[in-house]
Amino acid sequence: xFIKINSVVHMQLRLGEFNVDKLDLIxxxxxxxxxxxxxxxxxxxxxxxxxxxPKINLSIGYNTFITVNTKxxxxxxxxxxxxxxxxxxxxxxxxxxxxxxxxxKSTRHYTSGNIGTFIVTNIRLVWFxxxxxxFNISIPYLIIANIIIKNSKFGPTLVINSTESSGGxxxxxxxxxxxxxxIVYKEILMLWKAFEKFPIFGVDYTFEHQAPLQQxxxxxxxxxQDNQIEISNVFGYYFSEGSNQRKPSFSIYLGLAAxxxxxxxxxxxxxxxxxxx
Numbered sequence: 001x002f003i004k005i006n007s008v009v010h011m012q013l014r015l016g017e018f019n020v021d022k023l024d025l026i027x028x029x030x031x032x033x034x035x036x037x038x039x040x041x042x043x044x045x046x047x048x049x050x051x052x053x054p055k056i057n058l059s060i061g062y063n064t065f066i067t068v069n070t071k072x073x074x075x076x077x078x079x080x081x082x083x084x085x086x087x088x089x090x091x092x093x094x095x096x097x098x099x100x101x102x103x104x105k106s107t108r109h110y111t112s113g114n115i116g117t118f119i120v121t122n123i124r125l126v127w128f129x130x131x132x133x134x135f136n137i138s139i140p141y142l143i144i145a146n147i148i149i150k151n152s153k154f155g156p157t158l159v160i161n162s163t164e165s166s167g168g169x170x171x172x173x174x175x176x177x178x179x180x181x182x183i184v185y186k187e188i189l190m191l192w193k194a195f196e197k198f199p200i201f202g203v204d205y206t207f208e209h210q211a212p213l214q215q216x217x218x219x220x221x222x223x224x225q226d227n228q229i230e231i232s233n234v235f236g237y238y239f240s241e242g243s244n245q246r247k248p249s250f251s252i253y254l255g256l257a258a259x260x261x262x263x264x265x266x267x268x269x270x271x272x273x274x275x276x277x
Contacts, residue, residue: 010059017044020131024051029073029083029098036102043131046086048099060097064088072235073098102181118173120188123200127173139171141195149185156181158188 013019019042028048035056040047049057066087073083086097114135114208119126128136143166149160154174158181162169173180248257253268261269 008055008057011047011049011054011057013042014044020249023101023127025101025103027100027102028058029100030096031058039099059095060086060088064090066094071098073100118175118184120184120191122191123195123202125188141192142199142201144192147185147189147192149181158185 019040023039024036024208026037026048026174027033027035027052027263028037031047034049035050035052037048037050040049045061047057048058057277066070066089068084068086071083071085072080074080081100084097084099086099088097108206114129114131116127116129124138126136126138128134139160139162143162144160145163146161149158150157152172154172156173156174156178158173160171160173162171175184179250246260248259
């Protein structure tokens with residue numbers, strides 16, 4: 001998206017774009033002071049145009065936004081007013097926009113919140129805006145310091161305070177009807193207390209010696225012939241004969257000089273565990 005000024009063509013919504021909200025009697029204080037206009041909010045951008053001359057307009061894409069907040073300004077009528085301040089960047093240039101509400105009887109511009117979906121799980125709370133799911137917040141029970149219901153100018157509100165180590169944020173959620181608010185509050189309080197007693201940190205570890213033992217199937221062998229005598233004779237080759245050593249002699253079988261084997265045995269028999277004869 002981009003920033004366009006005085007372009008009637010770019011006021012038309014593109015495919016996939018839809019209106020989110022529309023506010024009348026909005027003044028472009030910085031560029032068109034004193035001219036009543038209309039502010040249109042879509043899922044991709046904001047559009048402002050003059051009610052008298054629609055060809056005087058602005059189109060500001062969300063991807064050009066740097067910061068958005070409110071400011072107290074001094075109007076041409078000598079009054080202090082609250083204005084919407086937008087700082088945007090496009091093609092290495094920065095642009096500032098100020099929009100003020102000319103309808104002094106209306107407070108919706110500054111008191112309406114974002115409608116969204118509130119999800120309660122066993123480890124955290126999640127909220128995201130229905131219009132744009134990228135506008136969201138995740139609150140793990142691990143960082144919650146307090147949960148209460150307070151009366152505000154919006155009515156009964158669920159207020160969640162985060163710990164100082166996580167930023168010390170104060171978050172407010174309005175749930176309608178009020179009966180539903182108290183049900184959600186009790187459910188969150190119960191899950192939060194349960195998490196404090198049995199926290200889930202997301203890491204499971206099991207020692208190898210604690211793993212369940214699997215029974216190994218031992219194959220059964222049937223002895224067909226008893227070779228105990230032959231095996232015993234072979235083991236006899238490894239018995240020590242004390243300090244007596246026999247003279248080495250050249251062996252054609254090995255191709256080198258080696259100590260002569262004991263009587264009734266040959267070098268070839270030493271390589272066989274069970275004699276072939």
